[in-house]
Amino acid sequence: xxxxxxxxxxxxxxxxxxxxxxxxxxxxxxxxxxxxxxxxxxxxxxxxxxxxxxxxxxxxxxxxxxxxxxxxxxxxxxxxxxxxxxxxxxxxxxxxxxxxxxxxxxxxxxxxxxxxxxxxxxxxxxxxxxxxxxxxxxxxxxxxxxxxxxxxxxxxxxxxxxxxxxxxxxxxxxxxxxxxxxxxxxxxxxxxxxxxxxxxxxxxxxxxxxxxxxxxxxxxxxxxxxxxxxxxxxxxxxxxxxxxxx
Ligand SMILES: [Zn+2]
Ligand SMILES: [Zn+2]
Numbered sequence: 001x002x003x004x005x006x007x008x009x010x011x012x013x014x015x016x017x018x019x020x021x022x023x024x025x026x027x028x029x030x031x032x033x034x035x036x037x038x039x040x041x042x043x044x045x046x047x048x049x050x051x052x053x054x055x056x057x058x059x060x061x062x063x064x065x066x067x068x069x070x071x072x073x074x075x076x077x078x079x080x081x082x083x084x085x086x087x088x089x090x091x092x093x094x095x096x097x098x099x100x101x102x103x104x105x106x107x108x109x110x111x112x113x114x115x116x117x118x119x120x121x122x123x124x125x126x127x128x129x130x131x132x133x134x135x136x137x138x139x140x141x142x143x144x145x146x147x148x149x150x151x152x153x154x155x156x157x158x159x160x161x162x163x164x165x166x167x168x169x170x171x172x173x174x175x176x177x178x179x180x181x182x183x184x185x186x187x188x189x190x191x192x193x194x195x196x197x198x199x200x201x202x203x204x205x206x207x208x209x210x211x212x213x214x215x216x217x218x219x220x221x222x223x224x225x226x227x228x229x230x231x232x233x234x235x236x237x238x239x240x241x242x243x244x245x246x
Contacts, residue, residue, distance in 0.1 A: 008074030017042035017078040020050045021069040027081035028088050035184070036198055038170040042078045044070075083162070083200040086193045097192055101209045108212035108223060115222035119146055119240055129226060129235070131173040136224060136235065137243075148240040150224070152176040153183075153214040156207040157231040163202035163210060176235075183210075183217045207234050 006016035023031060023045055032054070033045035046054065046068060053067045054060060060068070073081070089097060116122055124138035124146065138146040152166040166177040167184055187195020194200065195213065211223045211234040220236035 006072055006074055008077060011074050011076040014074045014076060015042075016072040017075050018044045018070050019073055019078065019081070020046035021071050022047040022049060023081060024071045024073060027084045029085060030088060030193070031082050031085050031197075033082075036168050036170075042075045045078070045082065079199060082197055086197050086200045088193060093191070097194070100190075100192070101212070104212040104216055105209060108208070108215050111215060111220070112222045115237065119148075119221075121146065121224070127224075127226070129233075131176050134175045134178075136226075136237065144242040144244050146240055147243050148224075148237045150176065150235040150237055151179045151214070151218060151220075153180060153211045153223075153234045153236055154207070155228065155231055155233050156202060156204060159230040161201055161203065162199050163206050164199040165210075168198035179218055179238075180214065183214045186213070186217050204232075207232060210234070211236060 005013050007013050019031075023029070030048050031045045032048065032051040034040075034043040036043065050068050053064050057064045120141075120143060121138055123143065124141040126140040127136060127138050129136045129150065134150055136148040136150045138148070152169075152172055154163055154165045155169060156163055165180065165184070166172055167180050169177065184196055187193070194206075194210070207225070208223075211225075214220070214234075215223050215236045218236055218238060220238050221240065223234065223236050225232050225234050
């Protein structure tokens with residue numbers, strides 16, 4: 001990554017990212033790149049054709065670097081481009097993905113009904129979450145307080161209408177996003193781009209769908225959604241126990 005700034009017609013002056021010219025021309029295809037890191041939000045990316053050239057050497061070196069045409073783009077445009085890549089599936093793959101979502105959604109509903117009946121989480125007037133301990137605490141009810149171990153799945157922004165996986169959200173403490181990478185791994189295995197692209201255009205239903213998949217992958221009891229200033233945090237409840245007064 002270079003440190004020189006770059007001026008984008010849409011987004012102004014910003015740090016640049018590097019992509020192959022094919023992704024710049026058509027972002028709705030697979031992006032071959034690493035995952036965002038806190039100090040490298042926009043890792044170098046290239047298309048499947050360029051990836052074949054990359055794979056020949058297993059790296060970019062003097063034997064293949066002349067064969068890729070790299071372009072600089074602004075970081076926000078990079079995010080917009082990779083976000084669009086979730087629409088890259090062909091009809092058969094899209095149908096498989098839709099089917100998977102429906103199954104997971106139905107399974108979460110069953111879990112959710114059982115969890116609500118067993119733990120009576122709707123009977124508590126208050127909840128608070130604590131990122132340091134990855135706990136969601138229900139309190140103020142007739143029953144003893146209920147302490148749930150949670151993993152944050154992601155956030156839905158209702159101002160930008162986007163879903164962002166917690167594994168890409170470095171404003172969250174690691175304690176609440178240490179296990180969610182398993183869902184990304186499942187996405188890699190099945191080539192489900194919605195599970196491997198950090199952020200994409202989404203609505204509330206998408207938030208529940210991603211949470212349903214996370215609940216299945218992580219073996220959760222159910223899920224919970226809490227409001228934020230500009231949307232919602234979706235979490236899964238991995239276990240829960242009552243806290244009896246000492
Ligand atoms: Zn390319
Ligand atoms: Zn831009």
